[in-house]
Amino acid sequence: xxxxxxxxxxxxxxxxxxxxxxxxxxxxxxxxxxxxxxxxxxxxxxxxxxxxxxxxxxxxxxxxxxxxxxxxxxxxxxxxxxxxxxxxxxxxxxxxxxxxxxxxxxxxxxxxxxxxxxxxxxxxxxxxxxxxxxxxxxxxxxxxxxxxxxxxxxxxxxxxxxxxxxxxxxxxxxxxxxxxxxxxxxxxxxxxxxxxxx
Amino acid sequence: xxxxxxxxxxxxxxxxxxxxxxxxxxxxxxxxxxxxxxxxxxxxxxxxxxxxxxxxxxxxxxxxxxxxxxxxxxxxxxxxxxxxxxxxxxxxxxxxxxxxxxxxxxxxxxxxxxxxxxxxxxxxxxxxxxxxxxxxxxxxxxxxxxxxxxxxxxxxxxxxxxxxxxxxxxxxxxxxxxxxxxxxxxxxxxxxxxxxxxxxxxxxxxxxxxxxxxxxxxxxxx
Numbered sequence: 134x135x136x137x138x139x140x141x142x143x144x145x146x147x148x149x150x151x152x153x154x155x156x157x158x159x160x161x162x163x164x165x166x167x168x169x170x171x172x173x174x175x176x177x178x179x180x181x182x183x184x185x186x187x188x189x190x191x192x193x194x195x196x197x198x199x200x201x202x203x204x205x206x207x208x209x210x211x212x213x214x215x216x217x218x219x220x221x222x223x224x225x226x227x228x229x230x231x232x233x234x235x236x237x238x239x240x241x242x243x244x245x246x247x248x249x250x251x252x253x254x255x256x257x258x259x260x261x262x263x264x265x266x267x268x269x270x271x272x273x274x275x276x277x278x279x280x281x282x283x284x285x286x287x288x289x290x291x292x293x294x295x296x297x298x299x300x301x302x303x304x305x306x307x308x309x310x311x312x313x314x315x316x317x318x319x320x321x322x323x324x325x326x327x328x329x330x331x
Numbered sequence: 332x333x334x335x336x337x338x339x340x341x342x343x344x345x346x347x348x349x350x351x352x353x354x355x356x357x358x359x360x361x362x363x364x365x366x367x368x369x370x371x372x373x374x375x376x377x378x379x380x381x382x383x384x385x386x387x388x389x390x391x392x393x394x395x396x397x398x399x400x401x402x403x404x405x406x407x408x409x410x411x412x413x414x415x416x417x418x419x420x421x422x423x424x425x426x427x428x429x430x431x432x433x434x435x436x437x438x439x440x441x442x443x444x445x446x447x448x449x450x451x452x453x454x455x456x457x458x459x460x461x462x463x464x465x466x467x468x469x470x471x472x473x474x475x476x477x478x479x480x481x482x483x484x485x486x487x488x489x490x491x492x493x494x495x496x497x498x499x500x501x502x503x504x505x506x507x508x509x510x511x512x513x514x515x516x517x518x519x520x521x522x523x524x525x526x527x528x529x530x531x532x533x534x535x536x537x538x539x540x541x542x543x544x545x546x547x548x549x550x551x552x553x
Contacts, residue, residue: 223407303527311522
């Protein structure tokens, strides 16, 4: 029991820091950098995304034994993952449109961006490629979502620092933020201890 | 008739801006994940451009047709249809990529399929519903050209810096920094090239403005 808990905690920590979805795989970097709505909007998006990555990873783990038996599975696997996301998106939108119409109308674009993005797909693909069982997959999916929230926090700090710096005009905005994200990514690579070829 | 021709020309120019002035990756910041991580060799860049075109162009055209549906059909149902089309387009893209370079799919890994969920069509598909199919097609082509230029420049630069090669062939100036193939270098390369593009666009605007001022001056002198 203790070993399982330690394993799950280390998996969560790995997904959160060492294999951070944004900094090490650039998953959902577009939403992080260009999504409008400010700090509050990004946090809200992060919470929705966390729910989606967790559910998507769980579904992928549960369906994997079934999908693996198909012929030409390498061609069909990505299609099935996108179809699962589409199905989840359809169900969630239908329920929200039915029960919470006002909230849904205000946040429909946010929901679309949260369902159809690299992080949701990545959560499904990475858990299956890593051979995780359902509990590990769920935790890994949760870690991917939380890693986006961690990236939001780090980007907020970076934006605050950049706002008081005299950045050259050509670098202001997206280019400077990309370089900033690149430097954090480099520091995480250093933490993992990647060896560069001599 | 003249007015119609002018409007067509204006629309054509507006969409052509998507190649440099409003480049989907460098300027708008869309579809960054494949451009940052996947583009570390020219071969990968070509593969990504191919998949991007095969997914984005049909999805934008389909969304234009979806705009003709009655308003009762909710927006989320239209987006879901676009997602299904994008997913299905991965199959011919994979077959084509396999024909061009057998190990391209393995080299790109997850990022080959991630292109199906690129933010370009997610953001542009609702807007294309108000366009005629031929204009949606033209926008898809311009977005693809813009994405391809960005990805090919970034991948050529990274391949040269990381392995000292271009398209797998060794170059005269052979420098080797293997770390450039990692994701962090992708972020930095895309950021720096975006800044260079912005500088070039600003300078070209300045040049055009000064030429116009000069022309105006000459006219008034005459």
